[in-house]
Amino acid sequence: MPGLPATIISMNMTTESFDALSLFSGGLDSILATKLLQSHGHRVLGLHFVSPFFGKPEKKDFWESEYGIPVEVIDVGQEFVDLMAALPPHGFGKVLNPCVDCKILMLRRAKELLPAYGAKFIISGEVLGQRPMSQRADTLNIIRNDADVRDVLLRPLSAGVLQPTPMEESGLVDRSKLPSLVGRGRKGQYDLARTLGVTTIPTQAGGCRLGERESARRYWPILRAFPRPLAHYFDLANVGRQLWRDGGHWLAMGREHKDNEKLLKLVRPEHYVFVLKNFPGPHAVGCPVPGRDWPEDILAAAAACLASFSPKARRSEGEVEVAVTRFGQERIIAVRPDAPHGFSDNATWPETRAQQKEWEKSLGR
Ligand code: SF4
Structure with missing residues (x-):
């Protein structure tokens, strides 16, 4: 397949084409965002990013059979390590998690992959206000702008409370059928899961070691x-x-x-x-x-x-x-x-955190 970066590690890379690529962690929100668009007739491919810090590539077959979501595994390990080693521009969260830059990196990669799958847009399962670092309204905008996906990113779970995207404005996606989930509560997700026939709910823990x-x-x-x-x-x-x-x-x-x-x-x-x-x-x-x-x-x-x-x-x-x-x-x-x-x-966590802060200071952050 032309134009694919060399770091794709899936052994059985699909040659199908799709309407949309979904950032697919395997967590409930990414499942719902993908299933929702599928239920509206869109062909969606889940991109599952892996690194030494996150990713469960061994679950690809399970996701495909349990949820009917085709999944491609994408290795971003070295790119991610380079990002960490250079001090992520948007900094770390409570531990060593550069969530904002992580999302930017994944969205950039997804955008690069759009032509390879004939896809027109990207979806992500972010929910406005759900996470303190990466899902505040201002941060969602920063992520979208820095990843340069303003015209191609749809966040379907919170679409009703976000500005309409070009996909909605053009009628490619029916905005009236998209929910308005907001905040940390999970009731809206569970209701949506029932509506979409998602009965196997993954556990909440995202499994990212950086946190x-x-x-x-x-x-x-x-x-x-x-x-x-x-x-x-x-x-x-x-x-x-x-x-x-x-x-x-x-x-x-x-x-x-x-x-x-x-x-x-x-x-x-x-x-x-x-x-x-x-x-x-x-x-x-x-x-x-x-x-x-x-x-x-x-x-x-x-x-x-x-x-x-x-x-x-x-x-x-x-x-x-x-x-x-x-x-x-x-x-x-x-x-x-x-x-x-x-x-x-190794140093204790407080010592590690103190060294991390000192490093950030030495780089003028
Ligand atoms: S928790 Fe880990 S995988 Fe999730 S956004 Fe943050 S750094 Fe990325």
Whole structure:
């Protein structure tokens, strides 16, 4: 299909054409906005954006069969990380969530995709006044203007209380059939769901990790340490415990067997992989920061750190062996599990928030 950016990751990309593209998170509002337009006879494709921070691409088949909504999965991971690393122009919300810029990014991408699907407009499930940061009236206008979608964006759930869009003015969409949902209450959505025959209501939680303090603590040191953080670093950060030494040496370590398996799937040749020999225990992945080498003392410290999390290795009261693999080469390091190693947990949330504010200030925000 011509004109599609290379970051679309859906394996079975549709070649159908559509009237509208919908920002489809899989939450109730995005389902209702899409179903509503479908019920008026419009062919709508759901665009489900994914990154290490949000997205459930594994639910594509479920959404298609349960709601009859065709869904395309779009990976915006690196674009999103670049946005975070440069400090989002509209700032962060209560945690590390750049909701306004996130919406702008998704809408811009949706607009780029319109010609590829022969679609004429974009819909989103935003509801006026529902969220404090991104769904106030002034913010909705900022999002629409900054994403440059003034002429093609329809917010059907609140259409009755928003200015008519060109799609409504031209008669392409029947404004008289669009609701006027406003505010944080959910009754209007539940009523609409009944009307549209939507019986499976997804849970409220949107599942965006950027709004969780624990996740923000994991992501923050990566944003500060790497000159250009890559999206896959944040996949590592989503697993197990995160340990840093002097802000330049990072270990992602499994807490349980499942984490070890996940970590091993994320390993790249340039990573250091630490595995205890002869004892059960966690695995760890060291992801090098450019300009910060891993000399012998750091490797030994990381190996000791790993061993310290194995009760059986600790009880052995002697040196234990740790296999360290990088670029396919394995070597063995002998360490005492009780040796000082200097790796520690990430900063607390208040410390992280204070550093975030300081960073914003240093950039004149
Ligand atoms: S909660 Fe996350 S996914 Fe939702 S708008 Fe904010 S940053 Fe984007």
